[in-house]
Amino acid sequence: MSMRRLGILGYGNIAATLLDILARDGRARFEQVAILARPGASERADARLRTAAEVIAEEVTIHETADAFLAARPDLAVECATHDVVRETVPEILKAGCETVVVSVGAFADADTAARIEDAAALGRTRTVLVPGAIGGVDALAAARIAGIETLVYSGRKPPAAWKGTPAEKLLDLDAITSETVFFEGNARQAATDYPKNANVAATLALAGPGFERTEVRLIADPGISANVHEYEVRSQSVNFTIQLTGKASPDNPKTSMSTAYSVAREVMNRLVPIAI
């Protein structure tokens, strides 16, 4: 296939895991892997990503500006950074005509960001692809949306440690709770806005399903589990279904399910193989 240069925005847990997965899988071989790091952080990115990237690429380059990243002419960019990167940088990448896979899907809860991304993709005559990430069943959900969705109720349940550094800290004592505690009930727009590192799934379900306002979300801290449990129930004109995924937490980031990086790897691999699935 013709994908010779891979670009990665971000150098954290998902970026590192993605490169490890591709290196272990062995099918991916690139002329270049170009990485966009935060200004001043290229040494950290280098230490974290270079070894695995060198297994799959002839050349590995680390850049600190979008212009320098684009000068590497990536055939595909993969965003695995933050909502800010989706808002500030992804439009530039798209305008330059580079297809971009986005994992920080919650950024689309901001209507202005969503409009900028859409305009940028049209200007660049390319597209952005939102990965399912930590959730599954997005194919069935997006198909049901065409028929008409009546209700979608989602709950995201994680161990208390995964909610550290979020507004949940002000709503409950994460170190002291002894039973599962629902601390957020609202729509997907509010969830994705208030919990940018923990409610990307809510945004994905909203975008594939009935929209941000009509996607009902419950967020739960549960001291009785060690995994990230995502569950949703859909009622639609064509199909009703319930899905539950128990995602193992990433060793490097308990907020992020390990399955997310595999979902991104699938998206990349599907551009390298003759039969995509």
Ligand SMILES: NC(=O)C1=CN([C@@H]2O[C@H](COP(=O)(O)OP(=O)(O)OC[C@H]3O[C@@H](n4cnc5c(N)ncnc54)[C@H](OP(=O)(O)O)[C@@H]3O)[C@@H](O)[C@H]2O)C=CC1
């Ligand atoms: N769609 C889904 O199902 C899921 C989505 N996610 C989302 O995926 C994203 C990545 O997750 P994860 O890898 O676990 O998070 P990490 O925090 O481990 O990694 C994020 C990386 O992005 C880097 N970064 C921050 N700002 C910039 C910038 N301006 N330019 C380049 N890099 C930048 C950070 O650098 P530094 O360390 O210097 O801050 C960090 O290395 C998050 O937004 C997360 O919310 C996560 C799980 C599921």
Ligand SMILES: O=C([O-])CC(=O)C(=O)O
């Ligand atoms: O990785 C997960 O379990 C889901 C997650 O963080 C998110 O939805 O942002």
